[in-house]
Amino acid sequence: MRLPPTATSGNRHTYYCATHGDACTTHGNARTGPAPTEAPTEALPPTLPPTEPAASGGEVTGDAANGQVVFTTQHTLPDGSSWSCNACHSITPDELRLIGPGLWDVAVRAETRVEGETAVEYIHQSIIDPEALIVPVADGQPDWALHMPHGFGDVLSEQEINDVIAYLFTLQD
Numbered sequence: 001m002r003l004p005p006t007a008t009s010g011n012r013h014t015y016y017c018a019t020h021g022d023a024c025t026t027h028g029n030a031r032t033g034p035a036p037t038e039a040p041t042e043a044l045p046p047t048l049p050p051t052e053p054a055a056s057g058g059e060v061t062g063d064a065a066n067g068q069v070v071f072t073t074q075h076t077l078p079d080g081s082s083w084s085c086n087a088c089h090s091i092t093p094d095e096l097r098l099i100g101p102g103l104w105d106v107a108v109r110a111e112t113r114v115e116g117e118t119a120v121e122y123i124h125q126s127i128i129d130p131e132a133l134i135v136p137v138a139d140g141q142p143d144w145a146l147h148m149p150h151g152f153g154d155v156l157s158e159q160e161i162n163d164v165i166a167y168l169f170t171l172q173d
Contacts, residue, residue: 058118060166062159067167070160077151085164088148091171100148107169123165128153 071085088099095102110119110126114133117125125132130148153161 058120060120060162060169062162062164062166064163064166064170066160067163067165070156070164071167075152075155077149078154079149079151081149083149093173103168103171105172107172119169120165123168124161127156127161127164 071091074082074084074087076082090096090098090102091104092102093104095104106123107119110122113122122133130150156164
């Protein structure tokens, strides 16, 4: 979603909420209950063989097809808000920015974010602690990175997090 020229930094969230109210919990417009989820319709690359847990190493161990389902399913967080990853993150090569950054090629970008940390470790940390490292945004880009909801690490199992990471690794050229 591209913001109109009249959308200033002070009203970006209000603009987003007004146009995507079903994803906004701040203004009480969030959907209640689980969102309908359809099974993935396109084939995903095969899952890499498990070698070690993603949280402690750099290997992709999850199931990408299940990760796509987890990515598009609404989850109720400990604060009572309800979110899905795809409500804020685009997954297309055009890197369209919704609220959070686009995730196409995130595995490639994540590899260089923190010296000595693998892409898997970086993405895992970003899911469980969204403010562990805030990536600076380019001039003119919304600063919505600070708005990622906290609590996905409390409601997603380690396997579901690994599955989402495996799915994100499929989003590349």
